[in-house]
Amino acid sequence: MKLLWIGAGGALGSVARYLVAGALQRLAPAGFVLGTFAVNLLGSFAMGFVVALALARGRFDSDLRVIVTAGVLGGFTTYSSFNQEALELLEARALGLFALHIGATVAGCLVAGALGTLTARRLVAGS
Numbered sequence: 001m002k003l004l005w006i007g008a009g010g011a012l013g014s015v016a017r018y019l020v021a022g023a024l025q026r027l028a029p030a031g032f033v034l035g036t037f038a039v040n041l042l043g044s045f046a047m048g049f050v051v052a053l054a055l056a057r058g059r060f061d062s063d064l065r066v067i068v069t070a071g072v073l074g075g076f077t078t079y080s081s082f083n084q085e086a087l088e089l090l091e092a093r094a095l096g097l098f099a100l101h102i103g104a105t106v107a108g109c110l111v112a113g114a115l116g117t118l119t120a121r122r123l124v125a126g127s
Contacts, residue, residue: 048116051120
């Protein structure tokens with residue numbers, strides 16, 4: 001049954017990714033993959049937040065945690081899209097955009113994950 005819930009969470013995350021990335025991509029300057037970048041930042045923040053909150057509170061059911069992290073957030077974040085878009089930029093010889101895409105995504109997701117963790121820890125400490 002847990003696998004079905006993880007799959008349902010993944011479907012929910014995938015639909016959310018499609019909607020959020022599509023909406024944000026329409027705001028992007030030509031050539032930059034803002035939708036994928038933003039989804040990866042949001043997903044990294046959310047993953048750090050959920051895991052830190054679950055660990056700090058100890059009341060987050062382990063099944064629910066895996067449904068949210070592996071299911072919803074696994075479906076929401078977009079490494080395979082990130083990789084394909086990076087390869088397309090490289091193939092197009094758009095080296096500046098390629099470097100920006102790789103550097104901003106890796107650094108940004110590390111920072112977003114850390115901010116999610118810190119936010120959850122402060123939330124728990126304040127309650």
